[in-house]
Amino acid sequence: MATKRAYIETYGCQMNISDTELMQGILAEQGYAAATSPEDADVILVNTCAIRDHAEQRVLGRVGQLQQFREGRPEVVIGVTGCMAQRMGADLLGKAGGVDLVMGPDAYRELPAKLASLRSPAPTPQAPRGLTVLRFDPHENYEGVEAKRISGLVAWVPIQRGCNYRCTYCIVPYVRGDEKNREPPQILAEVRRLVDDGVVDVTLLGQTVNSYEHGDWDFPRLLRAVARVDGIRRVRFTSPHPNDFTRELVAAMAEEPTVCAQLHLPVQSGHNRTLKRMLRRYTVEAYREKIAWVREAIPHIALSTDIIVAFPGETEEEYEATLELMREIRFDDAYLYKYSLRDGTPATRLPRDQFIPDDVAQARLQKLIATHREIQAEINRAEVGRVVEVLVEKEARRGGLQGRTESNKVVTFAGPTSLVGSFVDVRLTATSGATFSGVWTGAIERVA
Ligand code: SAH
Ligand code: SF4
Ligand code: F3S
Numbered sequence: 001m002a003t004k005r006a007y008i009e010t011y012g013c014q015m016n017i018s019d020t021e022l023m024q025g026i027l028a029e030q031g032y033a034a035a036t037s038p039e040d041a042d043v044i045l046v047n048t049c050a051i052r053d054h055a056e057q058r059v060l061g062r063v064g065q066l067q068q069f070r071e072g073r074p075e076v077v078i079g080v081t082g083c084m085a086q087r088m089g090a091d092l093l094g095k096a097g098g099v100d101l102v103m104g105p106d107a108y109r110e111l112p113a114k115l116a117s118l119r120s121p122a123p124t125p126q127a128p129r130g131l132t133v134l135r136f137d138p139h140e141n142y143e144g145v146e147a148k149r150i151s152g153l154v155a156w157v158p159i160q161r162g163c164n165y166r167c168t169y170c171i172v173p174y175v176r177g178d179e180k181n182r183e184p185p186q187i188l189a190e191v192r193r194l195v196d197d198g199v200v201d202v203t204l205l206g207q208t209v210n211s212y213e214h215g216d217w218d219f220p221r222l223l224r225a226v227a228r229v230d231g232i233r234r235v236r237f238t239s240p241h242p243n244d245f246t247r248e249l250v251a252a253m254a255e256e257p258t259v260c261a262q263l264h265l266p267v268q269s270g271h272n273r274t275l276k277r278m279l280r281r282y283t284v285e286a287y288r289e290k291i292a293w294v295r296e297a298i299p300h301i302a303l304s305t306d307i308i309v310a311f312p313g314e315t316e317e318e319y320e321a322t323l324e325l326m327r328e329i330r331f332d333d334a335y336l337y338k339y340s341l342r343d344g345t346p347a348t349r350l351p352r353d354q355f356i357p358d359d360v361a362q363a364r365l366q367k368l369i370a371t372h373r374e375i376q377a378e379i380n381r382a383e384v385g386r387v388v389e390v391l392v393e394k395e396a397r398r399g400g401l402q403g404r405t406e407s408n409k410v411v412t413f414a415g416p417t418s419l420v421g422s423f424v425d426v427r428l429t430a431t432s433g434a435t436f437s438g439v440w441t442g443a444i445e446r447v448a
Contacts, residue, residue, distance in 0.1 A: 004115075006032045007041035011059055012049025014205055014238065016082055018156045020047050023081070023108050024148035030112035034148065038069045043077045043115055045101075048084035050171050052340035056084050063096035077101060077118050081108070086134055086175040087344075093130035100130055105161070105176055106140045107133040136177040143186055153393055153421055155199045159187050159222065160206030165241065167268075168279045168346040169311060169339060172207055179208070184217045184225070191229050198421075200447050201234040201391055201404075202226065210240040210249055219244070220252040227256035233423070233447065234391070234406060235259045239266055239306075242282045245290045254297040261298050262408045264333075265290070266306035270325030271318035274311055279346070284325065291329055302407035304333035309368055310361035311339045312347055313354040319364050326371055332379055332407065333434075334372045338365045377433035380409070387441060390426045392419045410435040422446045 006027045010020045023045070024034055035041035044066055049055045063080065070076040079101035080092050086104035093099050100118050103111065114131055141161060149155055163172050164179040191202055204226065206212060212219040219237075227235045235258050240249075242265055253259045265287075269275050272283050294301055307322060326334070338361045341348055388405045396402035396412045401419055403411055403426075412435070413426050425443035428436045 003031060003033050004042045005035035005040060006043040006045065007035040007038045008045045008047055009038075009062070010047045011055060012047070012051065012083060014156050014203070015158065015161075015207070016047055016049060017150075018147070018158050018205055019082065019105060019108065021147040021149050021156075022142050022145050023047070023111060025146045026108055026111055028148050029146070032112070038066055041069070042075070043079065044069060045079045045081055048080055048082040050083035050087040050175050050342070052337065053342075054340065056088075059084055060096045063099060067097035077115060079103060079115075081105070081111075083171070083175040087171060089134050090130070090132045093132070102130070102132040102134070104134045104136075106135065106137040108142070109140070109145070138178065138180060141180060141182045143182065149194075149199075151393070152198050153391065154201040154203070155194050156203050156205050157187065157190055157194070158182070158205045160209060160212050163207040164211070165208060165281070166279060166346070168277065169308060169342065171342040171345055174344055176207070179206075179211065181206075181212050181214045184214055184222055187222065188225055188229065191226050191232070195229055195231045198447070200232065202232060202236070204235070204237040206237075207239065208241040208244060209237045210246075211244040218248075220246070220248040223249070223252045223259065224256055227252070227258045232258050236262060236408070238264050240264070242267070242280075242287050242290055247293060250293045250297050253294070260406045260408065261300055262302045262304075262406065263294060264304045264306075267325065268306060268308050269311065269314070269318070270307075270322035271314075274314050274318050274322075277313060277347075277350075278308075278311060284321070288325075288329075300407075302332040302409070303329065304335070304408075305329075305331050306335045306337070307368065308337050308339050309364040310356040312350040312356065314339075314356065323368060323371055326368065326375070330375050330379060331372065332376060332409070334376075336365060336368050336372060338362065373433055377431065380431040380433060380436065383409075383436070384428050384431055387425050387427045388438075389423055390438075392422055392424055394420060411438050412436070413438045413440050415440045419444065 008020050010017050038044045048059045066078055077100045080099050081103045085102045092102045110133055160181050162177040162179045166173055210219040267287050268278055268280055270284055390403040390405055390411050392401050392403040394402055400412050400414045411426055423445045425441040426438040427441055428438045430437050
């Protein structure tokens with residue numbers, strides 16, 4: 001029998017990208033080859049996100065488009081996996097022209113078996129075929145699965161799945177279940193293997209990555225151990241929760257030379273009443289204090305955050321407080337969102353008249369984005385002229401090479417392709433506001 005080919009398209013956060021790598025590993029183990037496009041795939045999977053309505057609408061549109069690849073090939077299987085699959089379940093089977101398989105984030109080990117049981121005949125609107133696998137498994141951490149990673153230089157390593165917080169806007173705990181933490185020896189063995197294979201930049205992943213605990217291991221201890229793996233050059237983590245952000249963690253970041261001077265610390269709102277109603281469990285003052293600790297210990301740290309505007313009931317004054325916090329802290333980067341109602345989350349029970357009209361929400365978002373971009377451009381313009389160390393990751397889309405700095409900023413510059421996989425010194429010559437262009441100084445350290 002000819003080798004089957006699987007194509008996976010990924011939406012959502014780094015956890016989902018990492019899950020796609022796990023699925024590719026599970027499928028490869030069972031003899032599937034990875035397809036680079038849906039045209040030549042026997043199995044087409046869309047690994048989805050449920051965080052906002054917009055993300056789900058995009059996926060439905062895309063699944064509709066993908067139906068064309070079954071024309072004349074009725075045996076092709078189309079599956080939806082991930083958070084939206086878990087949220088919508090069997091409802092997805094009849095959607096967007098036909099979905100054969102709906103699988104949640106805890107069931108990927110069953111992927112090959114379920115695919116095998118889904119052979120022709122092809123579904124028709126009258127007789128759709130379909131399988132759903134949606135159970136939660138409190139012990140599934142995909143231990144023993146060898147992920148098929150996209151890059152040989154940078155890697156995401158999940159250390160935790162699920163979430164124990166219950167932020168009132170958020171769907172994640174309902175589609176990914178409670179927090180479960182991997183065992184330290186397994187994590188460390190994986191990191192060592194990656195580094196032996198040439199990976200130099202590792203990001204530890206979890207929804208609230210710094211709430212990690214296992215036996216007498218907490219997150220700072222794990223971070224230090226990972227940072228000391230022989231040959232590792234850059235260690236990052238995402239996303240920490242401000243509540244679990246401790247002085248010990250700041251000390252580990254400051255003292256371990258391989259931990260990057262970069263921190264993504266989602267704040268969500270700059271007003272205590274909103275934070276409370278979001279059930280974030282910290283105050284603006286506490287957040288500010290933690291930022292002060294980290295800036296004191298690591299003065300050149302690059303900071304980024306997530307913010308939601310127009311949470312139901314957010315007043316103009318509360319929104320202004322968020323703008324003010326942004327001007328005060330001056331984030332290097334920010335992911336800014338308009339509140340999106342997610343069925344089943346606590347915020348949906350707030351009184352209807354508290355929900356903010358879309359034009360108001362949009363205006364709040366636009367102004368926040370404009371403010372952020374201004375600040376970001378100011379910060380980055382001040383960097384122009386400096387020489388920074390760049391890990392060259394790939395050829396840039398518009399020619400030249402592309403890499404990232406320790407602070408996770410993207411830099412493009414001209415140079416030979418042979419530099420991919422090296423650390424090079426680049427003089428920053430210009431910024432678009434968010435990213436940089438630069439000139440290679442000629443200094444190079446080959447690592448891969
Ligand atoms: N676990 C991470 C966040 C995961 S979701 C954390 O707690 O930081 C990524 C971001 O999406 C969140 O930080 C939040 O800003 C945004 N988000 C989550 N739910 C949302 C919703 N219902 N509407 C709009 N944005 C949302
Ligand atoms: Fe969602 Fe809050 Fe958990 Fe983050 S901490 S995943 S925002 S519930
Ligand atoms: Fe989306 Fe699931 Fe990540 S909802 S943000 S893909 S955990």
